[in-house]
Structures are given as C-alpha cells and as structure tokens.
Amino acid sequence: VEAAPRALRFPWGVVATVHSHATNTPEILSSITLLDGRKQIDIRNEVQKTATLRKEGIYFSFPFALQQPQMKYQGATAWVNPETDMLPGANQQWFTTQGGVYGKGTGNSVAWTSVDAPLISLEDINRGLWPEAIHIETGTLFSYIMNNYWYTDTPAQQGGQFVFRYALTSGADTSPAQAAILTAEQRAPLTSIRHYNMGWDPTLPDKGAGFLKISTAGVHIIALRPLDGENTYLMRVQNTNSTDVTADIEFPTIPVDEVYAGSVMGDHTRAIPHTDHSLSIALGHNEIRTVVIRVKAR
16 A cells, blocks of 8 residues: 555644555545544545455454453444353354444553444454454454455445545543443434524523433433323433443423333333432443433423
8 A cells, every 4th residue: 555644734633634545446535633622533534446356355454552452342232342242153253333342451442433334353354264252462453344255135346435434532541431422423423403483582591501411421312202292202311331320310491290211112111200300210231221201391
C-alpha cells in the first residue's frame, strides 16, 4: 500500500487524510479525525473496489496496544467474551457485533465501534481453519468488511464505492458502559428537528429542559414509544454494566401518574413505586426491563 498523508485543523479537531491503494482496490481515502472536545478518534474509509471472482477477504486492521488483553464484543443484550462465553462447536473465526468491541489490558482499555460493518475477527483474519477455541494474546481487531468465500445466496463478487466508518476511545479505566455509549452515539445519534409552535404558548423554559434524565451510569433507554392508552408510553431500560444497579430515572418537566413493570408488549404486570417526577428500578447485570408509564394530562 502506498500512502500520502495530509493533515488540516478544523474548529472541531484535526483531520488527517490518507490516499492509498491495494490489490483490487484502486483508491482508499481515509479521513482520520482527532476531536478537540473529547478523547475520541473518528475514521471514515472511502473504498473504491474492483469486482473480482477470485476468492478474497478484505479487512481494516486495528492493532491495539494492550498487554494481557481481554476482548469482548457487543451482543444483543450483553458483552460477549469469546474465550469464555462460547458454546462448544461455536464459530471462533469471526463474530457479529451489535455495534462495538471493548478491550481491557494491563493499565489500559479501549472502546471501538463500527457503524457500517458488523463482522469482526480477533487476533487473526479468517483462514478457514475452524479452531475449537480462540486465545486472545495481542488484542488485534480486524473489521471484516467483505469477502466472496460463500458461494450460495450471496453475490460472487463485490465492486463499487463503499464507505466504512469507525470511532474509538481509550484510557486507563474506560468501562463497558462508556463503550456502550460510544456505540449508541455512532449507530443511533440524536437528530434535531426544528419545532414550530404554530401560535400556541411554549410550555418549556427558554433555555430548554430535559425530557428524561438517568443519573445511573451505564443505564440506557433503548426504546420509548406510545401505547394505545391515553398519555401512556412503553419504555425499555437496559443495564450495560457487569454489576447489578438501581436505576434512578427522572422526568423533570412531565408529571408521572402511574408506573408499571410491563411485558415486552406493554401489558401491566405489577406497579412500581414512583414520585411525581421520578422512579427507581432494580436491574441485574446486562438486564433489559420494560416499564409502562402513564403521565398526567396537561
């Protein structure tokens, strides 16, 4: 690979661009952004790919400097350690992450997320060896962006223009909860929508006010939607910590009328104690709970 780097400073940070090429890949434009406001690196790889029927696997490599590393990838409801959490006979050559990877070593840790490519491999690329177990020794992560090894129900070749985005942060004590936040911010960022009052009087303070606040680190709201009942909402709460917690949830501007533990469909199972603007709910490690809330009509 031949590379020609260039760096520019913008109000939000430093952006380095690298032009390179590789086999069957005439152009790779990598934009690497070092943010000023937080310790985070954003990477955007624009790939021009030439289609070929010859067998190939394509990766972006992230060789993290971790000593005695422990690597976990994000599953549907928990962080999975492939060295200890896999059933006998499970695939150990590649894994599908719901969004991110968390790595911890001696005195250092890293959180990484992929926006566009869910497949990863750890320690090595996929060589078709089908090992019975995986042993993490270096902490190297490979983003497995495409291949044409599989010969049924998938294209026999990949060609065209592709974009692959990543973000990562590191520190002495980066936590899985911080890794989950990084993943959520990259894969489901907040979107602003301009609001017009259409002549009615605004009810929120001029400086703005939060609709919902969680004071417990590592607890996320992963769903919030209206139910059929008037002023009734289903809220799904997830604990991304590896320990049990009690989540304190506040509604600063909205008075709460009733709160229930609910089924996944929103059926009431039992009442949950609450105040006019807050509630507390116990969550086991990596647990997801459904809560049904009815707010008072304004």
